[in-house]
Amino acid sequence: MNAPLTPTLSLFSHLPPGERFHVHARAFSAPLEAVAARVPPGGRVAEVGCGHGLLSGLLALGDSRRHVHGVDPDPRKITWARKGPGTLPNVVFEVGGVESLAATQAGGFDTVVVCDVLYLLPLERWPGFLRDASRLLRPGGRLLVKEAEGDGSWKHRKCLAQEWVMVKWLGRTKAGGALVLQPRHAMEALLRDAGFHLRETVELGAGYSTPHILYVAEARAP
Template sequence: MNAPLAPALALFSHLPLSERFHVHARAFSAPLEAVASRVPSGGTVADVGCGHGLLSALLALGDSRRIVHGVDPDPRKIEWARSGPGRLPNVKAEVGTVESLAERLPGQFDAVVVSDVLYLLPAERWSGFLREARRLLRPGGRLLLKEAEGDRSWKHYKCLAQEVVMVKLLGRTKAGGALVLQPREAMEALLRQAGFTPRETVELGTGYSTPHILYVAEATAGDGAASSAP
């Protein structure tokens, strides 16, 4: 099930103009609907790096049985998320990271979605991030990881230039290191090392000026998964 974009965007109609613009720009520059459509029905979903909560809104509106738990390290964005999709009964938004959530709720999620987060971190932290995402999942749970592919195309370099503006000049997004895009072979290898079995790699860049790519991977049973709480 998938929610139309308009009802999700309506949740942000009360935000200041600058924040509404940011959410709308995100909506029309990234294939979030395509990501949401591949999340399993029902269950509990962690939206790691949720930002303003647009993907959380799509997930929650697309399936009322689904519980969405969004976390982001930026308190400003979490405040907007709480006042928008956080008003839905099946959405929770809080300040946090993948590490803090995995420490508190290991093995409690059926799916984890991560959209455009890894490239903001130093490359040496990617493996640890993915292992923490693995800790969040029940055995057999799904990770949906949306990034921009490091394919050295013009879209690759345009994406990096755009993010330099957003991160370093405008300060709209927080980054913990150099902006990095990885080729799909490297990403699939990192997923395997973190205890995932890649199930699907989907190119989503058609119609966009960014080389969007989605990795769908399954948490390998018995490979470091935390046990669910009783």
């Protein structure tokens, strides 16, 4: 595994075995380095739905000029995040979500990253979520949304089965009542409806058993 993911994983070395396994599984199953590569240098970055903070740590170690603010609704994961990447000087974590962060820090971020979060929410909540993400950004700020694409493939079906186990059986991930994968045209339309300019849609599923896809969008000036 290439740096900087390896030093990022070392931040979790003192966590209990079950938590370390979860973080390492995440590292190997998602294209986090490809996502991080599209985050502009420096600035304030919010990661919404940060979990254990693996991507937040990757972003913070990748550029010491960045200030990363991670939020997640699961207090248990935030506790582990604070004991891992939260020990870095340019990272802070808090329990919360996009709504709570937008209520206190509207316009406070240059970049917002959302990685495998929307699929856990009922579809009717996606537009409001994206509007709140827009509120977090300064004009011209960047939104990165990484999801699994609802393309009807075997990867699509495998992803839903895997997440059903993680959410419903093992309870490792909190869901808001749904496991939803959207086709790219639907997701692109949602981003435009939320006021974003879509810069690019990037397929990241090569080499993975999940149809990873990344949407890179820009907040329009009010």
